Amino acid sequence: MAFVSDGAEALELLAREPHDVVVSDMRMPGMDGAELLTAVSRRHPEVARVVLSGHIEPAAAIQVAVAGHRFLTKPSDADxxxxxxxxxxxxxxxxxxxxxxxxxxxxxxxxxLPEHTDGIVGLLAPDANLAYAVQMAMHDVGLTAKLLQLSNSRFFGARPRNSSVESIVNAMGVPMVQAVAGAGHALRPASAWDPAIEQHLHMAWRHAVATACLVDFVASPANRPHAQAAALLQDVGRLVCLATAGEERESAVDLASETRDGVPFRDVGVELLHLWGLPAPIVTAVAQRDLEQSPEPSGLGVAAAVRTAHLLIQRTESACSAAGSQAGRDDELARLLAHPQLRAQDVDWRRAADEASHQAGSWRRRGRH
Structure with a gap:
């Protein structure tokens, strides 16, 4: 461990020696915590960033939320x-x-994404209501991720770790959600996006939203909040790798192998959710989405529920071609659909998947207007 007295010294030290984690106060003379952590994120992105601070103004708290990975309040015990x-x-x-x-x-x-820009602008309007904030949060991957990150931190007022996105928005209120959306979203014009990458991302987004709609019925009530979040975030790695690749001159993206600089998109997404401190069931379900599941008879669990919904959506118009071939998955899907948890429900699962796919497509068309 190394200790320094201000932000400038911290940056000098990081430039001289590699470190794994930086822990910063928020209020410091000269360079404050938000400034320091933003500089660290740009110059030393491999360093995890932790805020250790007392009560601060809401606007400053949002700045820290964007710059930091984890948040601790003072006084905080050593453990x-x-x-x-x-x-x-x-x-x-x-x-x-x-x-x-x-x-x-x-x-x-x-x-x-470009087609969500109008929705975020609408969310930032003075007359935006709670119902609209919930709708945007449940259809925007970035907003979902940030709200889950903040909701699991005592720095922003702790909530139960299995809270749904809807309950988090209700607890935080519209002004806080607006602040998060305004600080955390880069609203780039459509012309700034490569058409091939944009199409690839739209496909992944529609698949994620359709999966989240369907998993609402597949998952048990206790697992539903985590399953919905994992479904929405299942391709967050693809989104950040493709959407930000152009910001680094030497960065190389390979759509065929689904890698950036040789790193699988999924590995990047799982690492990001881990850095942001999202609950383990969500991170695990995202990591295991493409792995065959063999759940216990007592319950599907979060990962198997997301996997089941994913395989069903792969048979609809919301299929994501980059998510792997359906070939060889028929036997697994049949086993999952025969699970006692799903057999107990009087549901035509393939029809339910088609309806979820239609909902996702309808929301996308509404979002364009």
Missing amino acids: SLIAVIEQLLVRTSGAHRSEARRIAGAVRAVPT
Whole structure:
């Protein structure tokens, strides 16, 4: 461990020696915490960023929310601080540890897709209501991720760890959601997007929204909040890798292999959700979406529920071609649909998948206007 007295010294130290984690106060003379952590994210993205601070103004809190990965309030006991640092020393990608952390660590917020720009602008309007805030949060990957990050931090007022996105928005209120959306979303004009990448991202987004609609019926009530969040965030790695690749001159994206600089999109997404401290069931379900599941008879669990919904949506118009071939998955899907949890429901699952796909397509068309 190394200790310095201000932000400028911290940046000098990081330039001289590699470190894994930086823990910063918010209020400091000269360079404040938000300034320091923003500079660290740009110059040393591989360094995990932790805020340790007392009560601060809401506007400043949102700045920190964008710049930091984890948040602790003062006074904070040593065990809590140690636990956070130890969590951040873990890399989720075994094969691409350093590169996955570097790419994920540079992400301060998930960019908004062009067709969602009008929706975010509407959310920022003075007359935006709670129902509209909930709708936007449940259809925007970046806003979902940030709200989940903040909701799991005592820095912003702790809520139950299995809260749904809807309940988080209701608890935070419209002004806080507007502040998060305004600070965290890069509203780029449509002309700034490569058409091929934009089409690829739209496909992944529609698949995610359709999966989230369907998993509402597949998952048990206890697992539903985590399953819905995991479904929406299942391709967050693809989104940040493709949407931000052009910001780094030497960055290379390969759509065929679904990698950026040789790192799988999924590894980047899982690393990002881990850095942001999202609940383990969500991170695990995102990591295991493409893995065959064999749930216990007592319940599907979050990962198997998301996997089931994903495989069903792959048979609809909301299929994501980049999510792998359906070939060889028929037997697995049949086993999952025969699970006692799903057999107990009088549901035509393939028809339910078609309806979820239609809902996602309808919302996209509304979003364009």
